[in-house]
Amino acid sequence: MSQIVSEGTKPAAQCLEARKISFRYGKREPWIIQNVDFCVRQGTCVGLSAPSGTGKSTLAMLLAGYLAPEEGEILLNGMPLPKKGICPVQLIYQHPEQAVNPRWRLRKVLEEGGRLQETLLTSLGIERAWLERYPRELSGGELQRFCVARALMSNAAFLICDEISTMLDVITQAQIWRVVCSEAEKRNMGIVVITHNHQLARRLCSRVYGELSGLHF
């Protein structure tokens, strides 16, 4: 992954930006991401669709501040990501079972994201009884709804969605994206959609990177 990706020309005020970032897992390991520029504005939805193992999930974690780039920087509206508090860039992860604390009931998991919003829970089809259960008692698809709710409750400005609907059936997929898109529109959020499903990317995104040329975005 070593090419320039940018949304428009000069980044305007509300924008999440990666500037010439490089990353590898350890000094002796190969570069996973090298010299990548990437930018997404608020109110837009950008798709990334590149082969498995080329650093999509790593880029997602860099953009959301889970990993720090070895070179380059991640900027939100021109400033580094805040170190304290809920991050305004929220990552929804590919494996929901790894994104929740296995020892917490789901009510507590959700409350990490802010105050429970009844309408949001209803629109995502979260049964109230599930709130009192532990993550291992729910299926992957059920857990992913909680992860989506948690991210949306935090009032984030940007959402990074890393294969969030691959483990869901197509009806649930359509339902969840309907909720995410309508909330994003209401709050003028920026969304990065990482998916292998070209049909889905085409439905959701104003532009899709990765179909352009082989290994590069």
Place this chain on the structure above:
Amino acid sequence: MAYIQNSPVLEVRNLSVSFQMNDGLYGQKMLQVISELNMKVHAGEILAIAGSSGSGKSVLASAVLGILPENAVVSGELRYNGQVLTHDLQKQLRGSEIALVPQSIEFLDPLMSVGVQADGHRKPYPARKRRELFKRLELPEDTGKRYPFQLSGGMVRRVLVSTAMIADARLVIADEPTPGMSVEQAVEALKIFREMAEEGKSIVLITHDIDLAFAFADRIAVFYAGTVVETASAQDFQAGPCALRHPYSKALWRALPQNDFEPAEGFQPYAGNLPKGCLFAPRCSRRTPKCEQETPSLRTLRNGEVRCFHAE
């Protein structure tokens, strides 16, 4: 379609699975996750299982392999080549005759290199053959020496697919083998399953990639709320809603991004709160008072099977 005549390799008859859950301090409650499920898989066939998330697809896989958690209560019958699958028989067959391609990457041992894990019971498997297989699945040459944490999600899935091939099992249950793979890699993985089926093996392919299932499976069983609501040939799914029988199958087809991307109203009922009568009735536009009172049984219709009073 020779498989229609021969007797099924795996037959599931009236299977129900419940989990005993704690409810409050002393209370106990049963959650029914699979209800009266019937299904057959023949030699040389790929049966895809599609359907709702949380409809019990993975639980069915665990039930066939005998690896359900201890709080599970099972009724009904499982038969493998006509023999009743007892717990001892399951223990004897799993890993060799019956192989699982697990859904979660957490099934791999984090402290063992993936090459050794891929070999499984056929250890030591010829390294050359394994390398060829890995190459086919677009895995880099040194993948066998790597540990699970060093691989991406899609790479781990491809390693898991290779385990089924290496195990040379007669019945393979692949639980969501393709997420995280690119379309080309997923197609290659399914071609491997197709080849195994051509050799006379039976493949149960649990998947949400239903467009891939249409292309590679022989038949598709549609799961909803813990039971099979329809089994149809892959051609029926390719043909679209008119050829399908159950309203839920039609809704699945419509929700695909390349079709209408239109979700059906409502949600699948929760296992602790199943409706009386037809499980799909609360979401169905064609429901009648009969649907809310009686449970339809699986009946044969136009060379397929359906669990609906009104399907025609």
